[in-house]
Amino acid sequence: MRSDRVRLLQTLPHGCGYYRGRTAQNLVLDPSAADLPELYAAALGRGFRRAGGHVYIPHCPGCHACVPCRIPVGTFAPDRSQRRCLARNADLELIPAAPGFTPERHGLYARYLHGRHRGGGMDDASDEDFTRFLTAPWSPTLFLELRKDGRLLGVAVTDVCSTGVSAVYTFFDPEESARGLGTYAVLRQIQFARERGLPHVYLGFWIERHPKMDYKRRFRPLEVLRGGNWETL
Known part of the structure; x- marks a missing residue:
């Protein structure tokens, strides 16, 4: 996935869905990218996942529990x-x-x-x-x-x-x-x-x-x- 083809956005900290009391953040492919369907196929191989219209991967400081x-x-x-x-x-x-x-x-x-x-x-x-x-x-x-x-x-x-x-x-x-x-x-x-x-x-x-x-x-x-x-x- 070439960095000049799509922007990666970082979410604000939010509550972790897996561990109570922890804070999580995600990296998200730019949802406005025109070639998002093609990028999505490649992104799966890089560990990304889809939820709704967002293609994301956890990017939590100090925690690497989520393994694709x-x-x-x-x-x-x-x-x-x-x-x-x-x-x-x-x-x-x-x-x-x-x-x-x-x-x-x-x-x-x-x-x-x-x-x-x-x-x-x-x-x-x-x-x-x-x-x-x-x-x-x-x-x-x-x-x-x-x-x-x-x-x-x-x-x-x-x-x-x-x-x-x-x-x-x-x-x-x-x-x-x-x-x-x-x-x-x-x-x-x-x-x-x-x-x-x-x-x-x-x-x-x-x-x-x-x-x-x-x-x-x-x-x-x-x-x-x-x-x-x-x-x-």
């Missing part, structure tokens, strides 16, 4: 637990759909936040909040819907780029927790990428020993970005 990670599709092999998860959800249909708000999706999203992330600051997400957080006019996004006999059980918000797919966000029916739909969504995104000849599934940031982020190490091999180089964890 990705799954190399060609060498990934599910372990025994993941194979059981695939079998347990063999009755689900995956439907690639256009992104955006629908009452059905928003209802599922609201139930997920209330059931899994209560008190996280997003409990009462409005229609506009849903659209602003999960989509952007320029982003190459699909909503991979997981359905059982037509009933929507989960949505994996997935950006599809030339460098791979980015698992932006997944939400699912909290009453179906026994299915392991979070794990299943990642496994299906790996399959989705493999079928399209895409080399990587980007999982955002891995945080060692964090109760909500350390699960990513279970997808092996997992590559992490350290010192500007991708290496196997």
Whole structure:
């Protein structure tokens, strides 16, 4: 990514979303850049991530807990637990759909936040909040819907780029927790990428020993970005 092609902006300090009491900052690609869709594909390989219309990477003074990670599709092999998860959800249909708000999706999203992330600051997400957080006019996004006999059980918000797919966000029916739909969504995104000849599934940031982020190490091999180089964890 050439510095003369895009500006990097630094956010003001804000509360860390992962550790209470810590302050965080991000570097953000200039959201007004005309070639942001092309830059985004390259930025994934540099550890950036999308939230809404912003492509960012943590840049926190004195803290390097957030480590970009990705799954190399060609060498990934599910372990025994993941194979059981695939079998347990063999009755689900995956439907690639256009992104955006629908009452059905928003209802599922609201139930997920209330059931899994209560008190996280997003409990009462409005229609506009849903659209602003999960989509952007320029982003190459699909909503991979997981359905059982037509009933929507989960949505994996997935950006599809030339460098791979980015698992932006997944939400699912909290009453179906026994299915392991979070794990299943990642496994299906790996399959989705493999079928399209895409080399990587980007999982955002891995945080060692964090109760909500350390699960990513279970997808092996997992590559992490350290010192500007991708290496196997």
